[in-house]
Amino acid sequence: MGMVGGGRGAFIGAVHRVAAAIDGEIELVCGAFSGNPEKSILSGQDLMLAPDRCYATFDEMILKEKDRPDGMDVVSIVTPNHLHFAPAKLALEHGFDVICDKPVTFSLEEAYALKAIIEKTGRTFALTHTYTGYPMVKEARALIQQGALGKIRKVMVEYPQGWLSHYIEGGENKQANWRTDPAQSGQGGALGDIGTHAENLAETITGLHITEVCADVSIMVEGRLLDDDANVLIRFNNGAKGVLSCSQIANGEENSLKIRVYGENGSLEWHQMEPNTLIHRNQYDHTRVIRPGVGQLSDSAKAHIRVPAGHPEGYFEAFANIYRNFARTVRKRKQGEAPSEIDLDFPTIDEGIRGMLFVEKVLESNRSDQKWISIPG
Amino acid sequence: MGMVGGGRGAFIGAVHRVAAAIDGEIELVCGAFSGNPEKSILSGQDLMLAPDRCYATFDEMILKEKDRPDGMDVVSIVTPNHLHFAPAKLALEHGFDVICDKPVTFSLEEAYALKAIIEKTGRTFALTHTYTGYPMVKEARALIQQGALGKIRKVMVEYPQGWLSHYIEGGENKQANWRTDPAQSGQGGALGDIGTHAENLAETITGLHITEVCADVSIMVEGRLLDDDANVLIRFNNGAKGVLSCSQIANGEENSLKIRVYGENGSLEWHQMEPNTLIHRNQYDHTRVIRPGVGQLSDSAKAHIRVPAGHPEGYFEAFANIYRNFARTVRKRKQGEAPSEIDLDFPTIDEGIRGMLFVEKVLESNRSDQKWISIPG
């Protein structure tokens, strides 16, 4: 694997490297870690890479690695949003499979363009919507697929964070700087950064699509350029309704992504900060607390658990589930084998487009006096 | 105290009686427990009342008790919504103070009319919005008044229940029957029954008023006549935003009223099902778990706690706090004394009107294509 971005001081690049390393199926061999060539080499040294495999630019990496007999097989893109499309395009067009951070691109147009390239090149593309990598999210999805809840009626999904409660832009917090900058993040602030995770979680677990939104989007902190809070009424393609709320000014909240899905015959609740617990309620029976290793789980959940009951797996392991499945899919395809359903269980460009559409339409709704704005299919 | 409603088989009447009894400051002496005179007498016998004080109608009770030297002082009204106004009016006009279940009346018009009568008669009127009777709700309100959160930016309040997940109207569940019947409940189903509690909790804790709503109100269960689910975007008079959601089809939920208030400098979270815990978060400090008896509380919270730390007080005690304060206010006023701030800490007709306005405007929003509907001040 070669990496684009993730140099010294970056947060998510290091997470990707841990996630890729956990299952021992992926080796980081090269990188273009920074737009600054020197910093790229220093970052590579930190990672004990050979100097000749620390590149100044992603173009250089892709072109040179292509010609090496021991060259990389896949590219991991962990740059800010405005630098996803170009390296993804180049890598795909040179035959590399790609795994990319979310949101998938800077704009909806880029997302559609990327999809066309993926289809044309036939390469594998994975999008790291981490939170759907958790085993209990797989279990929730499986329970709903099996009909445990009956028809879905209501979905409450929220993602409150508090780290942007004050104006910290322009300071030492590199994360705050690029995530609040329209030139790097695109048109969505909290919406793009975490709203898309909430949307992806809701659609993945329920198997439904959001078809209408009615949004109240805010910039709560004076001087900020992108939204830091959004409350959205949502409607789904099966008639279900609900609320999606995300915030980066929910002072005191850590990373409190949470979903509840209510069906005719029961409900599920999952909270990212206690990821190994899934609560299954039913008005006619006692609440069940579903956890790895006590009681039966779906094959899908079991395939994403590494340790026995009560040994907490967390964020890195959820992330690693995406990397592992992506790696296995790539490997099997290279070997002419068909990946299994579990191998293929990772988010793709389609989820990426759904996220970009969501941001686009929520912002359109926010600008409009019309109550409901449709999201295409 | 005399009671209107609350005969055999009623739920909330019994709760009112327990609440009134807990502090030993109120004695039930008579009642018109049922429209059916026989049933009224039988209900009174269950309560060990003298037969001559079990009345067939509230008119009879009010008129006869007025003339007794040992007659009742106050009237408690615990009938379905359509039977609040008439007994309240009659009682007030005959010099009785009144404590009444919520929502205050059948319609907004009645609520305004009742306010005029209260003002004219100068009697004391209390509305049993139980949930603001909890000590930790008092504490939350006090912390916000003291500025612990800074400017309020976001309020998330929700009240999910699951007991109406299926069509059970017309069966043995007396509660389900009247609460889903527009002729008894008024125009709001879940909105009137529990949405008003959520609204009251949000406005009471924050000291703010909801000024705009944008609502998606549903009847999820086929054949039902009143709403059983609502999701509402809300905006407050200080610029804060948020979401209010209530549901009676949240299958598997019990009575899960919950509020979170986010301010510039911190946030509070309270959950009715763990009522003795208030969570105070702040991005710069460790989360504080505020509970009775460990650490300092506001005078307002302390005045509503009866036992030392760790002995859970619950729903009846919250209810009793309203009754006790009402009783003390009435007693002091009768004795020509001024009630204290704590004596006066109970919901009144003003909160009743806010609730009726909220239901009215949410339903108007639901029928409208216009995004925002204003609520007068």
Next chain:
Amino acid sequence: MGMVGGGRGAFIGAVHRVAAAIDGEIELVCGAFSGNPEKSILSGQDLMLAPDRCYATFDEMILKEKDRPDGMDVVSIVTPNHLHFAPAKLALEHGFDVICDKPVTFSLEEAYALKAIIEKTGRTFALTHTYTGYPMVKEARALIQQGALGKIRKVMVEYPQGWLSHYIEGGENKQANWRTDPAQSGQGGALGDIGTHAENLAETITGLHITEVCADVSIMVEGRLLDDDANVLIRFNNGAKGVLSCSQIANGEENSLKIRVYGENGSLEWHQMEPNTLIHRNQYDHTRVIRPGVGQLSDSAKAHIRVPAGHPEGYFEAFANIYRNFARTVRKRKQGEAPSEIDLDFPTIDEGIRGMLFVEKVLESNRSDQKWISIPG
């Protein structure tokens, strides 16, 4: 009902009065609230009792009330431990039924003597071990009786409090003063006050008896005269083993009584501070969270719940369950009816003797170099 003790400034007397009032089946008509006649009358006035029914001593109350046509039927004893036996004896011998706070007496000898008096007089005697009055404790007991756990193997019960972490004796805290005074409390400090609750809870839920103890009992706070911490290895009559721990120096703990019972086929966990939740675990199935109103409960639990799902009932209601059952038993016996199994579901002198034996033997174990000390019976 007449009350012995519970004057101004007492804690538990007020709790007893609320508990007696909640279900409207008991009326407080007189009391000997204090050894100080003036204070007794003032305390009675606070409670709106007639002055001629506020007595200077319990002897006076018992003798005078016996002769009144409207005299009390039952006596409630809420004094410190050294003042339980004498009023109980006198009341029983004059034909009154008695409900008494725990531990039942000052010494084991008194407890045996009291049992003899109860048997001789044939009166009803209830002991207010509050915590077994909670509905979820009834449910736990019912599940174990039904064999849901199989053979019980291990019991972990603990009761940590922190309020005596420092030497506060001799100050304004009346509770601290008498509870740490051997002349008023007897030989057990934390052991008598809360260790007996833990013992009673363990024996009640499991239906087993503790037959051997091995104890490490401490006075952690310098200058204190009675134990404030105890850790005890326990063995039961069926071969089960476990630990009982109680403490009043567990700094920061409120009233955290908690029990876990492990059987061959599953386990139960209950925590007094979240009393409406009972956790049922089983290694082959998902954990069940048992709560009132969602799913089915035993008749025994249902008979002790007053409100629908999600409206928390707490300490007062648990206490009230004992009072209500005692009252119904007394009433039926007076009317020549047989009380039902649920009417009879309250702790008696037998539980009182078990508690006194437990304190006696734990202290004997603490003084001994021998590992195990037997408890008869």
Next chain:
Amino acid sequence: MGMVGGGRGAFIGAVHRVAAAIDGEIELVCGAFSGNPEKSILSGQDLMLAPDRCYATFDEMILKEKDRPDGMDVVSIVTPNHLHFAPAKLALEHGFDVICDKPVTFSLEEAYALKAIIEKTGRTFALTHTYTGYPMVKEARALIQQGALGKIRKVMVEYPQGWLSHYIEGGENKQANWRTDPAQSGQGGALGDIGTHAENLAETITGLHITEVCADVSIMVEGRLLDDDANVLIRFNNGAKGVLSCSQIANGEENSLKIRVYGENGSLEWHQMEPNTLIHRNQYDHTRVIRPGVGQLSDSAKAHIRVPAGHPEGYFEAFANIYRNFARTVRKRKQGEAPSEIDLDFPTIDEGIRGMLFVEKVLESNRSDQKWISIPG
């Protein structure tokens, strides 16, 4: 790194490999994964190792790798307990640093012998007591060191599991087979496997030593050869007292290691299954919920956290903290640098000896009629 043990079907070997991989500072280059040479090679192939570096025995690995220029630097030992000492001895004596699973050896004698070898060879030796690798355990230790609790008075530590509730020995569960076999595990069953974790956690967090034990150790499942349950009264070198309980027959429990430490001025509670939360109580203040990233942490805790607030880190990351610190210590020592305090923050042979002593003395206590048995040191 070379690995001894951890072949196909083993549990803990895979955990060690993930832990070693997470921080990118250790590379697995060879292994003697199984006593069966063929299986060793197959296991190595699974891990994409060169066939010539998959050895049939640990002797072969150690001797051959010593002579390779690119040979391993450190040895990781993940075999059952009876196979710890011999490879550790050989590796140390051939100049390799060693990281080893716990309990450190088969017997106390071996542990003492190993300490002598470590001292003689001057190599670095780490013991993977995973649970003290959690950041919140570091925080608890730091708070106690800073005096946040004052003098420690009471320690409650417990480790309930339920997976051995039935007799499953001799079946397909390889873990059950060796862990219940005295020939492989040594004299301790639950005591050695998890009791030592509880002991290590208690001593690490408090900085105290257990000096006396009084134990009730059981074999609850018929036919089992080693203990599956133990309850132990403990006393510490500063006068503190407490209870240590461990069980593998706590039916329905997962891996519920939990500790509470009570001091004169406050208390701490930590639970392995919610490892990112540390609860700090104090009777005079509201409870603080200490979590990564909200509020300030000690340097020691911060050095062991990889991601921002609210992204749960779990078991693998705790394990990785030991590997990372061990690797850094080894690297610095090889480079002639002094490791930092944080580099050196991993369990060593001393903790290993404490564990073996604990098992030895608890079993001695269990056999004895004498109440207290001393533990040296």
